[in-house]
Amino acid sequence: MRLALIGRNSFIARHVHKCAQAQGIEVTALAHDAPSDAVQGMDTVVNFSIDPSWFSQAYRTDRDCDLRAARAAAHAGAHFVMCSTRRVYPDHARFPGREGTPANGDETVYGRNKAVSESAVLAAANGACTILRLSNISGPEHGITGRRQGFFAQMLASLHRDGVIRFDMSPATRRDFLPVEICAQGILLAARDRPAATLNLGSGTPTRCGNLAQWIMEGFGRGTLVVTDNTARDEFFLDMAVWRSHFPRFPLPDENALKDLCINLGRELRDA
Amino acid sequence: MHKIVITGGAGFIGSHVVDRLSVEFAGAEVVVLDKMTYAADIMNLMDLLRPSTAELVVGDVCDYSLCFNLMRGADLVIHAAAESHVDRSFLSSIPFTQSNALGTHTVMEACRNAAVPRIIHVSTDEVYGEVLSGAADERAEMNPTNPYSASKAAAEMIVNGYRHSFKLPVITVRANNIFGIRQFPEKLIPRSIMALLQGEKIQLHGDGTNVRHFLSALDFADAIILLARKGELFDTYNIGSPDEFSNLVVAQMICSEIGLPFDENVQFVRDRPFNDRRYAISWDKITCLGWAPKRSLPDELPAIVAWYRQNINHLSRRMKWAQE
Numbered sequence: 001m002r003l004a005l006i007g008r009n010s011f012i013a014r015h016v017h018k019c020a021q022a023q024g025i026e027v028t029a030l031a032h033d034a035p036s037d038a039v040q041g042m043d044t045v046v047n048f049s050i051d052p053s054w055f056s057q058a059y060r061t062d063r064d065c066d067l068r069a070a071r072a073a074a075h076a077g078a079h080f081v082m083c084s085t086r087r088v089y090p091d092h093a094r095f096p097g098r099e100g101t102p103a104n105g106d107e108t109v110y111g112r113n114k115a116v117s118e119s120a121v122l123a124a125a126n127g128a129c130t131i132l133r134l135s136n137i138s139g140p141e142h143g144i145t146g147r148r149q150g151f152f153a154q155m156l157a158s159l160h161r162d163g164v165i166r167f168d169m170s171p172a173t174r175r176d177f178l179p180v181e182i183c184a185q186g187i188l189l190a191a192r193d194r195p196a197a198t199l200n201l202g203s204g205t206p207t208r209c210g211n212l213a214q215w216i217m218e219g220f221g222r223g224t225l226v227v228t229d230n231t232a233r234d235e236f237f238l239d240m241a242v243w244r245s246h247f248p249r250f251p252l253p254d255e256n257a258l259k260d261l262c263i264n265l266g267r268e269l270r271d272a
Numbered sequence: 273m274h275k276i277v278i279t280g281g282a283g284f285i286g287s288h289v290v291d292r293l294s295v296e297f298a299g300a301e302v303v304v305l306d307k308m309t310y311a312a313d314i315m316n317l318m319d320l321l322r323p324s325t326a327e328l329v330v331g332d333v334c335d336y337s338l339c340f341n342l343m344r345g346a347d348l349v350i351h352a353a354a355e356s357h358v359d360r361s362f363l364s365s366i367p368f369t370q371s372n373a374l375g376t377h378t379v380m381e382a383c384r385n386a387a388v389p390r391i392i393h394v395s396t397d398e399v400y401g402e403v404l405s406g407a408a409d410e411r412a413e414m415n416p417t418n419p420y421s422a423s424k425a426a427a428e429m430i431v432n433g434y435r436h437s438f439k440l441p442v443i444t445v446r447a448n449n450i451f452g453i454r455q456f457p458e459k460l461i462p463r464s465i466m467a468l469l470q471g472e473k474i475q476l477h478g479d480g481t482n483v484r485h486f487l488s489a490l491d492f493a494d495a496i497i498l499l500a501r502k503g504e505l506f507d508t509y510n511i512g513s514p515d516e517f518s519n520l521v522v523a524q525m526i527c528s529e530i531g532l533p534f535d536e537n538v539q540f541v542r543d544r545p546f547n548d549r550r551y552a553i554s555w556d557k558i559t560c561l562g563w564a565p566k567r568s569l570p571d572e573l574p575a576i577v578a579w580y581r582q583n584i585n586h587l588s589r590r591m592k593w594a595q596e
Binding site for chain 2: 167170171172208210211213214217218220221222223224225226227228229230255256259
């Protein structure tokens, strides 16, 4: 398989690249602004790039990086893999989020833009497309700069800086977390098998955020959990039945894997 | 009270005390210091971790600087952190001495230097050792018979030294076996409930005729609140219950509650290297302050079984993690 990754510096792309190299896959890693003819000769194109305005401004076709990449892939005769988000599921339909339900986006601008983008990509790719709706992707995000300031990044940064993890939500809040290494393996599997489908990619298990903080502090050796608002917010998990039907042997992580991930992240942070 | 520190507050007994503190001393800052070992669970504090109620500090009671920093400005320190499972103490006793004796020493030293005006040290009735007849009052000599109770007795000796040498205002409490929800499934009651819920047999040490008194965690927490308000400094209080049952009878109660025949669901296993036949204490002193146990194991058992049934998946995972 000849694989192109657009947006090579993103957190997930770097793990996909590393994982692909380990599997002996020929990878062309491209910057977010690579010319469209750079994907000529590829079997599969995966896009990770995103326009900064995506998080705050309404959808515009000319700022849709997924659409641009999908068109380039179609022109090159390649399959396209779009990394979408669980945020395409509206608030009332995300526990669990299921691929068959209408996905017009949640309350965030980002979620709504991705939902619009999914439709545009499907039309542009003319069937040669896999859309992956990713859960919260988790990994060693400490020290990562730029736009990505996910839940794990915030926990690790404040624990390292102040010895404190701050929650503006209840520790009982349940979300679906997927270790980035497993996410990378899943993306590569989809890139290789090229199903023409929309698939969730998460753990399929709701985990309490407080447990993650507990395990990270356990690995770190110490830390304080401060809760500024005890409301459960943004709870979700992804139904993985469709994914399992395509990839029955893919090992989805359970809570043990998340515990190990968190303890190891805490240890790495302590030793950093 | 403006600030209360409780060690071991994310564990079984500690979390029940935190529950009561947050109600009885509403408005006080409650700081929970817990090492978050296998027996602790952040779930025990889920409803309490919110602004102006409680915060969790993950750390070791053997860490002096951490303890001192937390205890500065505290009006009350409740020291409930301990390694507490007797069976584990037979297998690996050094961590018991570290956490229970050295940890208590560290907490007391931090309290002394932070000039904490009131400290409650949570000990156990097991420091008295076997009481084959009658009941031990607070003046009875300590005679611990296993590594766990020995480490708790050692802790008490350290506390006593601080009381005399530095006039450290410590109250020591010695309680019966405590039961309730949130107890890690290693002690008799939760272990037996979980065994039956998982389709396994209850395992009883020896012939199961050893006798214990069983005190509700809610009654214990009430006693701690009372002592926080009215307990005589430098004194020791037993906290007990009249509910005296053999392990066999407790197993029968659990089988009955779950609806399984006792004879087919109990397995007798090799006894501990030493297993006290009976513990018994008198608690007249705290009765004089106005406390009395209000709950009984037979009455509370249905709700306890229901809680373990409701949380069986989470607890099963924790049991597996504890074995790793």
